[in-house]
Amino acid sequence: MTVRELKVGVAELRRRPGNRIVLERSIPFGGLEISTARVPDGAEAELELTMEALSDGVTVAGVVRVPWEGECRRCLEMASGVVVADVAEVFKDRPESAEILPITSDQIDLGQAVHDSAILALPLAPLCRDECVGPEPGQFPVIVADAADTPPQDPRWAALAELRFDSDPPQSLG
Numbered sequence: 001m002t003v004r005e006l007k008v009g010v011a012e013l014r015r016r017p018g019n020r021i022v023l024e025r026s027i028p029f030g031g032l033e034i035s036t037a038r039v040p041d042g043a044e045a046e047l048e049l050t051m052e053a054l055s056d057g058v059t060v061a062g063v064v065r066v067p068w069e070g071e072c073r074r075c076l077e078m079a080s081g082v083v084v085a086d087v088a089e090v091f092k093d094r095p096e097s098a099e100i101l102p103i104t105s106d107q108i109d110l111g112q113a114v115h116d117s118a119i120l121a122l123p124l125a126p127l128c129r130d131e132c133v134g135p136e137p138g139q140f141p142v143i144v145a146d147a148a149d150t151p152p153q154d155p156r157w158a159a160l161a162e163l164r165f166d167s168d169p170p171q172s173l174g
Contacts, residue, residue, distance in 0.1 A: 037122040
């Protein structure tokens with residue numbers, strides 16, 4: 001379940017510019033994934049956000065901690081961890097641009113901001129541990145092809161070896 005809506009009332013906060021509220025909350029957060037990592041289903045995200053009233057809006061700043069899992073880029077074993085994503089947004093009554101989010105009925109919706117911050121923080125190339133060197137060499141040996149080890153040509157393609165174009169000098173086949 002991804003965060004679609006996370007509405008927070010800000011009527012009391014907005015009574016005086018400069019007022020601050022700290023929001024600490026655990027929310028269900030899962031189903032979010034990129035090609036290399038995902039947030040497991042049923043996971044909980046931890047929010048630590050500070051909301052501050054402006055004369056015409058609210059700023060939100062803080063972090064969201066999200067668990068993740070994915071395959072290690074070196075050994076392909078499952079890796080997991082927790083990413084810490086920064087959240088920084090501005091909400092206003094009448095947003096002047098698409099980067100500023102709206103305040104609707106004295107509520108702000110943190111869902112999209114939390115979602116976007118979390119997905120951008122997921123690891124693009126996960127590692128199971130910093131010292132991971134990859135697969136066990138004895139179990140998965142590296143094989144380097146030698147020129148002498150080249151397999152014989154498929155006889156069905158032999159006729160193509162004799163194909164010549166006008167710019168190619170003729171070669172003897174003997």
